[in-house]
Amino acid sequence: MQKNSSLSEKIFKQDHEQIIYCSDNKLGLKAIIGVHDTTLGSSMGGTRMWNYSSEDEGLKDVLRLSKAMTLKSSLAGLNAGGGKAVIIGDLKLKNKNFIEKYASFINDLNGKYWTAQDVNISSQDMIWMKGVTPFVVGMPEEEGGLGDSSHPTAYGVYLGMKAATKFVYGNDSLEGKKIALQGIGKVGAKLIEYLVKENANVYVNDINVDRLKSVIDKYEVKTFKNSELYSMDLDIFSPCALGGILNSESIKKLNCRIIAGAANNQLENDKIHDIELKERNIVYVPDFLINSGGIISVYHEQIQDLSKEKVFSVTENIYSKVEDVLNLSSKNNISTNASAMKIALDRIDRNKKK
Ligand code: NAD
Numbered sequence: 001m002q003k004n005s006s007l008s009e010k011i012f013k014q015d016h017e018q019i020i021y022c023s024d025n026k027l028g029l030k031a032i033i034g035v036h037d038t039t040l041g042s043s044m045g046g047t048r049m050w051n052y053s054s055e056d057e058g059l060k061d062v063l064r065l066s067k068a069m070t071l072k073s074s075l076a077g078l079n080a081g082g083g084k085a086v087i088i089g090d091l092k093l094k095n096k097n098f099i100e101k102y103a104s105f106i107n108d109l110n111g112k113y114w115t116a117q118d119v120n121i122s123s124q125d126m127i128w129m130k131g132v133t134p135f136v137v138g139m140p141e142e143e144g145g146l147g148d149s150s151h152p153t154a155y156g157v158y159l160g161m162k163a164a165t166k167f168v169y170g171n172d173s174l175e176g177k178k179i180a181l182q183g184i185g186k187v188g189a190k191l192i193e194y195l196v197k198e199n200a201n202v203y204v205n206d207i208n209v210d211r212l213k214s215v216i217d218k219y220e221v222k223t224f225k226n227s228e229l230y231s232m233d234l235d236i237f238s239p240c241a242l243g244g245i246l247n248s249e250s251i252k253k254l255n256c257r258i259i260a261g262a263a264n265n266q267l268e269n270d271k272i273h274d275i276e277l278k279e280r281n282i283v284y285v286p287d288f289l290i291n292s293g294g295i296i297s298v299y300h301e302q303i304q305d306l307s308k309e310k311v312f313s314v315t316e317n318i319y320s321k322v323e324d325v326l327n328l329s330s331k332n333n334i335s336t337n338a339s340a341m342k343i344a345l346d347r348i349d350r351n352k353k354k
Contacts, residue, residue: 007056014063017043018112022105028093031102032058034066035113036082039348042111043083044137044299045069046118047102051090058088068265068288069295074344075321076292076314078299083113091120099128107133116149116298137298146301152293152311153262154190156318160290161236161260163322164283168257169235174198178234180224180256181205183241184215187262187291191240192219203232206241230254239263246284251276260285267337274337278329285322286340292318 011019018035032055035043045066052058062084070082087094087102106115106129116138117126123140130136130143139145161179166172179195180203181188188204192215195202202221206212212223224232230253237256239245243265251273259266259282266287267273277284293315300311321343329339 007059010059010063014067016063016066019059019062020105020109022102024101027098027101028089029098029101030055030058030088031085031105032062032088033085033105033109033113034062034083035109036066036084037070037348038081038112039351040074040081041079042114042135042302043069043081044073044114044116044295044302045082045084046116046138047085047087047121048118049087049089049091049094049120052086052088055088058086062086064265070348071341071344072288072292072295073299074347075289075340076296076299077317077347078296080295080299080302084118085113085115094125096128099125100132103129103132103136106135109135111135114298114302116294137301139301144306146297146306146308146311148186149294149297150186151190152297152315153291154187154194154293155312156293156296156315157187157191157238157240157260157262157290158194159316159319160285160322161238161258163319164258164260164285164326165236167323167326168283174200176201177236178232179203179236179238180229180232180234181238181240182226182229182245182261183239183263184211185240188238188240189215191238191262192221196220205229236260239266244268246273246277248273248276251280251282254280254282256282258283258285260290261287262291263287264291270337274335278335283326284336286325286337288344289321289325289340290318 016036020033022031066082066084069084073080114135114137141147162172178201182205184204184206196219203224204221205224234256236258239261246266247268264287296314297311325340329336
C-alpha cells in the first residue's frame with residue numbers, strides 16, 4: 001500500500017470536509033480555503049493574508065482556524081459551520097486584480113464558504129470581493145453591511161467577564177475588580193468603556209503608544225508594561241491582542257482568578273494549557289466562546305437580518321453560555337476548554353443525527 005505524504009496525513013487527520021488550494025502563478029496568488037464542517041450551515045470565517053514562512057505553515061493555520069470557527073458558531077447557537085481562508089504571500093502582491101481573482105475561487109464554492117474580514121484584509125478588499133461574489137459578509141454600513149464587528153465582540157467579552165465573575169465571586173459586579181487589559185485596539189478600546197462605567201480598577205497596555213495615550217486621556221485608567229504583568233495581583237486578565245499568550249511559562253507566573261479576553265487562540269496548546277490553568281485554579285473563559293460577538297454580527301448580515309439591536313441581543317446569550325460552560329466544567333471536573341468543546345460538538349452531533 002502506498003504510504004501517505006505528511007501533508008495528506010495532516011489534512012485527513014483533522015476531519016475537514018474540504019481543503020481547497022487556489023493559485024494563479026501570473027498574479028502570484030496562493031490561497032487555501034478550509035471548510036471544516038457544514039452540519040449547521042454554510043461555513044463562515046474570515047480571510048487573512050500573511051507572509052507565512054511556508055505553504056505548510058499557511059495550511060496549519062487554516063486547519064486550526066477553520067475548526068475553531070465550527071466550535072464558535074455552534075456554541076453561539078448560529079446555523080453556520082466553520083471555515084477560514086488564508087492568502088499566502090507578501091502584502092505588496094495585493095491589488096484589485098489579485099483580490100478579484102481570489103474572490104472568484106470563493107464564488108466557485110457557490111456558498112459553501114462565506115468569507116469575512118480578518119488580518120490584513122481591508123474594507124476596500126471586501127468591496128472588491130463583493131463585486132465578484134455574493135458570498136462576502138462584514139461589509140461596511142455604507143455598502144449595506146452591519147459594519148465593524150468589534151463593538152458586539154467587546155460587548156460579549158464584557159458579559160462573559162461578568163458571568164465568570166459571578167461564578168468566582170458570587171455576584172457579577174466588576175466594581176473595584178482589578179483588571180489588566182492587554183491590547184486596546186478596536187475591541188479593547190470599546191471594552192474599556194464598559195469596564196470604566198462599572199467602576200472597575202482598569203490597567204491597560206499596548207505596544208502602540210499613540211493608542212495608549214488616547215485612552216489615558218479619555219478614561220480613568222492606569223497603564224502597565226508587559227514586563228509588569230506577572231507581578232500584578234489581578235482579579236481578571238483580559239488578553240485582547242495576541243494569540244498564544246497562555247503557555248506553560250506565562251501560566252506559571254500569572255496572578256489572577258479569571259482570564260477573559262477577545263484574542264483568538266489564546267492557549268498555545270489547547271490540550272495542555274487548559275489543564276495547567278485548571279490546576280492553578282484560574283478560571284479561563286474559552287476565547288471561541290467569549291469572542292463570538294463578531295461572528296454573530298456577520299451571520300446576521302448573511303441571513304439579511306440587518307438589525308444591530310438583534311445582533312446585540314443575540315450577543316447577550318454569551319452570559320448564560322459562559323455560566324453553562326463553567327458549571328459543566330466544575331460538575332465534570334474537566335477544563336473549561338474541554339467543557340466548551342463538548343457543548344459545541346454535542347450540538348453538531350445532534351444535528352447530524354436528524
Ligand atoms: P486590533 O488590531 O484593532 O487591536 C490589537 C491591539 O493589540 C493593537 O492596538 C496592537 O497594537 C496591540 N498589540 C499587539 N501586540 C501587542 C503586545 N505584544 N502587547 C500589547 N499590545 C499589543 O484588533 P482587534 O480587532 O481589537 O482584535 C483584538 C483581538 O481579538 C485579536 O486577537 C482578534 O483576532 C480578536 N478578535 C477580534 C474580533 C473583532 O470583531 N474585531 C472578533 C473576534 C476575535
